Amino acid sequence: MPTPSRTSLAALLRLLRPFWPLLAAATLLGVLGGLSVTGLLAAINHILRAGEGPGAGILLAFAGLCVLALAGSVLSDIATNRIGQKVVARLRKDLGDRILTAPIDQLEHYRSHRLIPVLTHDVDTISDFAFAFAPLAVSLSVTLGSLCYLAVLSWPMFLATAAAILIGSAVQYAARVRGIEGFQEARAYEDELQKHYRSLAEGAKELRINRPRRLRLQSEALRGTIDRICDIQIRSINLFVVAKGFGSTLFFIVIGVALGVEALWPSTDRGTLSGFILVLLYMKGPLEHLIGTLPIVSRAQVAFRRIAELAAEFASPEPHLLMKDGARPPATIDSLELRNARYVYPPAGPDAEPFALGPVSLRVGRGEILFIVGENGCGKTTLIKMLLGLYPPHEGQILLDGKPVTPETRDDYRQLFTTIFADYFLFDDLIQAGDGVPEDARPYLERLEIAHKVRVVDGVFSTTDLSTGQRKRLALLQAWTERRPVLVFDEWAADQDPTFRRIFYTELLPGLKAMGKTIIVISHDDRYFHVADHLLRLAAGRVAEDRQPAA
Numbered sequence: 071m072p073t074p075s076r077t078s079l080a081a082l083l084r085l086l087r088p089f090w091p092l093l094a095a096a097t098l099l100g101v102l103g104g105l106s107v108t109g110l111l112a113a114i115n116h117i118l119r120a121g122e123g124p125g126a127g128i129l130l131a132f133a134g135l136c137v138l139a140l141a142g143s144v145l146s147d148i149a150t151n152r153i154g155q156k157v158v159a160r161l162r163k164d165l166g167d168r169i170l171t172a173p174i175d176q177l178e179h180y181r182s183h184r185l186i187p188v189l190t191h192d193v194d195t196i197s198d199f200a201f202a203f204a205p206l207a208v209s210l211s212v213t214l215g216s217l218c219y220l221a222v223l224s225w226p227m228f229l230a231t232a233a234a235i236l237i238g239s240a241v242q243y244a245a246r247v248r249g250i251e252g253f254q255e256a257r258a259y260e261d262e263l264q265k266h267y268r269s270l271a272e273g274a275k276e277l278r279i280n281r282p283r284r285l286r287l288q289s290e291a292l293r294g295t296i297d298r299i300c301d302i303q304i305r306s307i308n309l310f311v312v313a314k315g316f317g318s319t320l321f322f323i324v325i326g327v328a329l330g331v332e333a334l335w336p337s338t339d340r341g342t343l344s345g346f347i348l349v350l351l352y353m354k355g356p357l358e359h360l361i362g363t364l365p366i367v368s369r370a371q372v373a374f375r376r377i378a379e380l381a382a383e384f385a386s387p388e389p390h391l392l393m394k395d396g397a398r399p400p401a402t403i404d405s406l407e408l409r410n411a412r413y414v415y416p417p418a419g420p421d422a423e424p425f426a427l428g429p430v431s432l433r434v435g436r437g438e439i440l441f442i443v444g445e446n447g448c449g450k451t452t453l454i455k456m457l458l459g460l461y462p463p464h465e466g467q468i469l470l471d472g473k474p475v476t477p478e479t480r481d482d483y484r485q486l487f488t489t490i491f492a493d494y495f496l497f498d499d500l501i502q503a504g505d506g507v508p509e510d511a512r513p514y515l516e517r518l519e520i521a522h523k524v525r526v527v528d529g530v531f532s533t534t535d536l537s538t539g540q541r542k543r544l545a546l547l548q549a550w551t552e553r554r555p556v557l558v559f560d561e562w563a564a565d566q567d568p569t570f571r572r573i574f575y576t577e578l579l580p581g582l583k584a585m586g587k588t589i590i591v592i593s594h595d596d597r598y599f600h601v602a603d604h605l606l607r608l609a610a611g612r613v614a615e616d617r618q619p620a621a
């Protein structure tokens with residue numbers, strides 16, 4: 071198994087691959103800009119040492135170097151900024167695609183409180199790094215260029231500076247190792263914080279009503295985690311700050327040593343010494359900038375690792391999910407079948423017994439109303455997720471019209487269904503223009519008794535600010551208009567008033583059946599079980615009763 075740091079490096083290189091020519095050009099321009107600055111320093115030193123006014127040649131060279139330094143650094147900045155932004159955009163698209171194509175069970179296992187920080191926090195960190203990248207390239211080339219010029223000026227002085235930089239770098243390295251540990255620890259707490267934020271937003275009503283829970287969330291969970299992140303970040307950044315201060319002091323020590331050498335041996339060339347100090351003082355800025363950017367680089371490293379972990383987790387996407395020219399679902403089906411199908415959830419903890427559904431065998435024919443019933447937690451939703459092709463069976467098969475559904479055909483198979491899950495998500499753009507939008511939705515809305523609340527304007531509902539039961543009726547309207555052959559309702563009627571519940575079971579379902587739809591209903595409404603043609607009762611993940619329609 072590849073290590074996360076190796077995969078994060080591989081992921082970075084893969085992201086950068088389309089931009090190699092631009093990246094090479096940007097680096098070259100940055101180096102050119104940096105070297106021109108070194109050339110400018112050499113020219114200034116030369117003019118100062120000459121003691122007389124500069125000649126026309128040197129002035130011309132000076133002006134040329136100015137233009138080169140400016141153009142090099144500006145163009146390099148523009149190019150690397152473009153690369154950085156493109157890389158971040160690519161990363162966002164790549165992550166979006168991975169999530170869209172990840173198997174549903176893997177996605178559910180990953181949990182949204184871990185997913186969101188990767189998509190927001192980690193991608194933003196990479197974006198910060200992208201902004202810092204261009205100035206980093208320029209600072210690096212200025213530093214290297216200055217070092218080369220120092221070597222030209224005087225070997226002993228170059229060696230003294232190089233030794234100081236080496237010592238400073240060793241201290242920086244130690245700080246960086248400790249700093250990264252801190253950033254990683256803080257990043258783990260970010261996931262926890264996200265979980266608390268979700269409780270804050272989604273549990274607002276419960277928190278308002280329950281004071282002890284509210285106060286516990288505030289003091290222990292929220293503040294505790296925030297303070298922990300704050301403390302770790304302060305500690306980690308302080309390490310970098312101290313290391314940076316140490317590096318800065320080293321510079322002055324080197325200058326002090328050079329001046330001391332001059333005092334001990336007055337024969338030292340004063341021009342060389344002043345050039346040395348000039349370059350050293352100039353170099354201090356870019357070098358400190360390089361060092362100052364280290365926390366951003368370290369944080370980006372942690373973020374890349376998290377992104378690589380997510381990519382590794384979703385490394386087996388379902389095939390063909392993002393192909394635009396998928397087959398249109400047929401208007402009818404003959405049969406859906408599960409044959410000895412079995413699905414086992416991963417265990418929730420080390421001592422937890424995993425829930426296993428099946429093996430289940432089940433056949434539903436065209437125009438049939440199937441009820442799946444049983445106690446809470448017996449596996450009804452898991453069964454329909456398997457029948458819908460959301461959870462691929464670990465054993466056994468799904469068959470459509472007698473033919474096995476394969477990974478290649480699974481997405482086409484899923485297009486046969488319209489589903490309203492118990493925890494369904496109501497999209498804003500409920501009705502896709504041009505895809506079965508009724509000319510006039512009013513009769514449907516009247517049938518659902520919500521025509522006085524909602525209208526359909528240009529294929530979009532005029533409002534979704536409705537009661538829970540009314541919102542579920544909107545979902546039913548969508549089911550009607552999608553014109554798919556199989557409809558799945560997971561406890562749809564649970565939120566409806568008794569009158570509308572009766573209408574659903576005794577009028578709407580038979581009406582849909584008369585249209586040739588196959589209907590699968592999860593229900594606890596035993597008053598209406600007689601509506602079913604076919605009733606499947608589950609108990610602890612097994613079929614306890616299978617009342618088939620009369621042949």
Ligand SMILES: Nc1ncnc2c1ncn2[C@@H]1O[C@H](COP(=O)(O)OP(=O)(O)OP(=O)(O)O)[C@@H](O)[C@H]1O
Nearest residue numbers: 178415416418425445446447448449450451452453
């Ligand atoms: N993502 C999951 N990971 C692990 N176990 C799960 C997961 N989802 C459900 N389970 C377990 O599977 C069992 C069946 O759950 P399922 O949602 O299928 O029940 P159900 O019959 O639909 O219940 P209800 O009537 O309450 O809706 C439960 O015991 C539950 O703990």
